[in-house]
Amino acid sequence: MLNLAPKTLSPSPFLFNPIPIPFPQNPNPKFLTQSRPSFKSEYQTERGHEFETGDTFFWHESATGRDLSVLAASLYKKSKSRLRVLDALCGCGIRSLRYLVEAEADFVLANDANEEYRRIISENLSRVDRGFGENERRWVVSHFDANRVMAERYLQRDFFDLIDVDSFGSDSSFFLRNAMNALKLDGGLLYVTSTDGYSSGGHRPHHSLAAYGAYVRPMPFSNEVGLRMLIGGAVREASVLGYNVTPLFSYYSYHGPVFRVMLQLNRGKLVDDRYYGFISYCHQCGNSDTISWDKLGQISCPCSDSKVSSYPVVSGPLWTGPLHDAAYVTEMLNLAEQWGWVGSGKGTDLEKLLKLMVDESDPRLSFGYIKLDEVASRAKVNSPPLMTMMSTIHKEGYAASRSHIASNAIKTNCPMTVCIRIAKNLQECHS
Numbered sequence: 001m002l003n004l005a006p007k008t009l010s011p012s013p014f015l016f017n018p019i020p021i022p023f024p025q026n027p028n029p030k031f032l033t034q035s036r037p038s039f040k041s042e043y044q045t046e047r048g049h050e051f052e053t054g055d056t057f058f059w060h061e062s063a064t065g066r067d068l069s070v071l072a073a074s075l076y077k078k079s080k081s082r083l084r085v086l087d088a089l090c091g092c093g094i095r096s097l098r099y100l101v102e103a104e105a106d107f108v109l110a111n112d113a114n115e116e117y118r119r120i121i122s123e124n125l126s127r128v129d130r131g132f133g134e135n136e137r138r139w140v141v142s143h144f145d146a147n148r149v150m151a152e153r154y155l156q157r158d159f160f161d162l163i164d165v166d167s168f169g170s171d172s173s174f175f176l177r178n179a180m181n182a183l184k185l186d187g188g189l190l191y192v193t194s195t196d197g198y199s200s201g202g203h204r205p206h207h208s209l210a211a212y213g214a215y216v217r218p219m220p221f222s223n224e225v226g227l228r229m230l231i232g233g234a235v236r237e238a239s240v241l242g243y244n245v246t247p248l249f250s251y252y253s254y255h256g257p258v259f260r261v262m263l264q265l266n267r268g269k270l271v272d273d274r275y276y277g278f279i280s281y282c283h284q285c286g287n288s289d290t291i292s293w294d295k296l297g298q299i300s301c302p303c304s305d306s307k308v309s310s311y312p313v314v315s316g317p318l319w320t321g322p323l324h325d326a327a328y329v330t331e332m333l334n335l336a337e338q339w340g341w342v343g344s345g346k347g348t349d350l351e352k353l354l355k356l357m358v359d360e361s362d363p364r365l366s367f368g369y370i371k372l373d374e375v376a377s378r379a380k381v382n383s384p385p386l387m388t389m390m391s392t393i394h395k396e397g398y399a400a401s402r403s404h405i406a407s408n409a410i411k412t413n414c415p416m417t418v419c420i421r422i423a424k425n426l427q428e429c430h431s
């Protein structure tokens with residue numbers, strides 16, 4: 001039986017072989033050597049926590065991504081009364097610190113392959129249990145390749161409730177199999193990241209095929225495709241292991257750009273092909289659709305007279321199901337309000353984001369989003385005002401919501417032809 005009690009500092013007593021892997025052997029050296037964001041100050045404050053960043057890889061633009069994961073982790077702790085976290089690529093350790101303080105994690109293993117970060121991570125985490133004896137510490141720092149840490153935890157049957165794989169700049173698919181193996185599979189959480197805007201934009205389909213198992217073509221809602229590509233890759237990997245995946249929230253940020261998804265894994269039902277399939281986009285008429293596996297040979301588009309159209313381009317397989325669990329996101333919003341992060345007329349970006357995520361979860365909405373610039377260009381009118389467009393779409397009996405991904409776009413089940421007609425009418429009314 002493993003002792004979960006707080007341990008001394010690295011090298012981690014959890015690991016089979018406490019000899020760190022030297023950098024050149026790291027399987028992903030490109031990631032370690034890439035240029036890092038620089039800051040004037042070596043100290044930062046986030047949600048009231050002061051911490052040192054020094055020369056570590058730290059982006060304050062990722063604060064919202066950290067807020068979201070801490071909220072989800074805290075809800076998990078409240079429902080399961082336990083929370084063991086692996087912060088597998090921890091940088092300066094800010095996430096580990098926040099999981100310990102805000103989500104009240106019982107234990108955090110803060111790992112970063114870069115040994116030069118040892119002092120900074122340890123000092124940042126020392127602030128958490130200040131006043132406690134060394135034996136009462138809830139955290140351990142290690143410096144190994146993340147895949148190695150996860151594989152060793154799995155072999156020791158020492159599982160985590162939450163694994164955070166912040167693989168900024170590299171493919172999280174590289175870590176997925178080991179992360180899933182090291183996760184508790186009665187609802188354990190896996191937070192994964194991609195910064196692969198080229199692949200989601202359809203600019204390197206062979207790479208997206210290799211990394212995420214999806215051949216991705218250019219589509220106007222490519223940033224949502226990026227989230228679906230990331231989830232789809234995890235769905236495929238999980239189903240190999242006999243697990244199913246539920247996205248709790250999916251977050252796109254244009255800083256990077258970064259795609260982050262919080263996935264819940266459970267044993268049992270394998271990949272649900274209702275939610276794992278193909279997406280088509282017709283450049284001719286602007287309509288998009290999902291295509292199930294059994295309809296792959298019969299792709300046509302409403303704008304085409306012929307049975308088999310040459311117009312739609314197809315990407316996939318991707319996750320085609322809901323991007324968020326609306327109930328979970330609502331609980332996150334309530335918790336954020338309790339913590340004073342939102343509410344009282346503050347109208348914070350986090351509040352707007354969480355509310356948009358709930359709106360986006362309306363089951364009547366189709367995947368993707370329609371950019372109003374595209375509607376305007378097809379209708380040959382000026383770009384229609386977003387709120388007027390949405391209310392007119394509602395009046396016509398369709399569902400519509402704003403998108404957290406693109407500010408001048410709507411998610412809707414309204415066909416492009418109807419959007420074009422509405423945009424033309426709006427222009428006529430105002431001229």
Ligand SMILES: C[S@@+](CC[C@H](N)C(=O)[O-])C[C@H]1O[C@@H](n2cnc3c(N)ncnc32)[C@H](O)[C@@H]1O
Nearest residue numbers: 031057058089090091112113114145146166168
């Ligand atoms: C995006 S940064 C982490 C940022 C941090 N999670 C935060 O929120 O501030 C990625 C980190 O992963 C580390 N890293 C790169 N490859 C790794 C690997 N294979 N295993 C473990 N850590 C790795 C890098 O040293 C870098 O600090």
